[in-house]
Amino acid sequence: MTRTLKIVLGALAGVVVIGAVAYFFVLPQFVPYVFHGQTIQSNQAAPSVELDGPNGSTVRLTDYEGQVVVLYFGYTFCPDVCPITLSKLDRAMDILGDKAEDVQVIMVSVDPLRDTPEVLEQYMAHFNPDFIGVTGDADAVDRIATVYGVYYEAAEGSEATGYLVNHTATVMIVDKDGYLKLVLPFEGTAEEMAADLGYFLR
Amino acid sequence: MKRHALFAVVLALSLLAGACSSSGSDGIVVDDPWGRASPMAANNGVFYMTIEGSNVDDRLVAAYASVCGATELHQTIMTDGVMRMQHAETGIEIPAGGEAVLAPGGYHVMCINKDVEFKTGDIIPVTLTFEKAEMQTVDAEIREG
């Protein structure tokens, strides 16, 4: 092999190495992260939440400053949709691993008549021991659902079920500083949720 | 002569037997019935399955499980982020040669006021009533979902 050839090959190898380093390590720093939901850049803190939580405690959103809070509005009576979202969130916690310590999942019940704090506590524990459920009187729940853009309505069910609650099934993400940053649609996968949460846990 | 007669009888009997067993391949087949694990704190449970149609259009009209206070067929309808549940009063259609899918986010059997906790691994028998085909009882396996 002639010396020229060696130099050329050496240069080529160098280019490939530099290119690989640039592509895998440098470029990703410059491409903005794309979320899987609707971002909000409000400069106003997320609306306060003050509802009854497990063990007679009062749960406030501000209690979780420093943690990322995931807010979901649902109710225990629906066996299909609400468990799907909570299972996905549980899997997202698994994917996040240690980082999940800094995430708090809270479900606000839009069915305060049937969902007492005791029922909610047992229900949430089934999905993940760290998840909590909160509720309150009708007006408190109405205010919080309203300011979080959640529509909910008691609709007629059958004789056996009693009323069913139609509701917006989106998931809200509040960052560590208490600002509502992201609204995830129901259709998202656990992996997408984990990726987006991971961004706020950096 | 006797041998021919014997042969004819055996042939006739076997044909009859064949005729009786042929209904199996044209009937309704229920695939993978399962239910979601659910604590007692949750009032209701849910079952899912895939129902393969027979050679005629049919309909699942009812379901029954002894552990449920009441059992109903429901459909979850998601439009633009809003979740609604509707009682499928006329049942669930099973097109001939096609299938009806009861899966998360869509049609499901709702077990109302369940008496027991649904634990992963449990088997719960669910009896399905069809409009035309015969009733079937399937064993739904409880999973994490």
Added chain:
Amino acid sequence: MFGSRCSIGLRFTGTMPEYIDRLRCRYWAERRSLNSRKLIWWIGIPGVLLVIGVMAFAIFEPIQVLPRIRLSPGYLLEDQAGQSFTSEDVRGDIVLYTFRYSGCGDECDGLDQTMIDVQRRLGEVDMGDTDFRLVTISFDPATDTTEVLTAEADAFGADGVEWRFATGEEAHLANVVKAGFKVWYEEQEDGSFSFDPTLILVDGWGVIRGEYEYQTLKSDADKIIHHLDILTEEIRNANGAAGLAYEAAHLFLCYP
């Protein structure tokens, strides 16, 4: 250019020490001939172009965006036809909200005229596939029954589809208008209401993009139409790579 002193040729011939000598020679030769003129060409011009580019971007703002202020509230109201009307019914549409009551007199003239003006001038904006809706919410459900709302709506030419008048239960309204839209209103002793005349623009994703405290007729309708332009432009273009540029604009640019 460098003179034959360095016998340049970067081809590797001869021995390594000789080759290094030649490289060294060329390096020094080049250094000497690097003068300010070269610097101007190689550094100055790209630098100036960059500065001009940034200034042009800031001045001409090829990409403009409206701020995502906060989430629009969820609500369950009843419209002028007595039908249930919820926040989900307008998901996907751009909506302009305003808040008043039927007993409002002259103080509402400007506000009302702005809504009428915006509806009239909608043709100036290329809405694309997005629908535009106007919603007037009454915070006086006691007086503004379905009949009253219908009469009001008719007076304004509000057809109940593109422009709806709606109201709801008092407690819920307080949450929706005061806590959600952050518009203040208060019933006075004589039954009239004091309130902040406000218009609020919400996009199809349920995010509040504009809050307009009513000032004068012309400037309000002008500003709203201009903002609608910006918003529909963003909706039209925010796909793929262009979408990234819009996200960057949200982060870096000042808002109009």
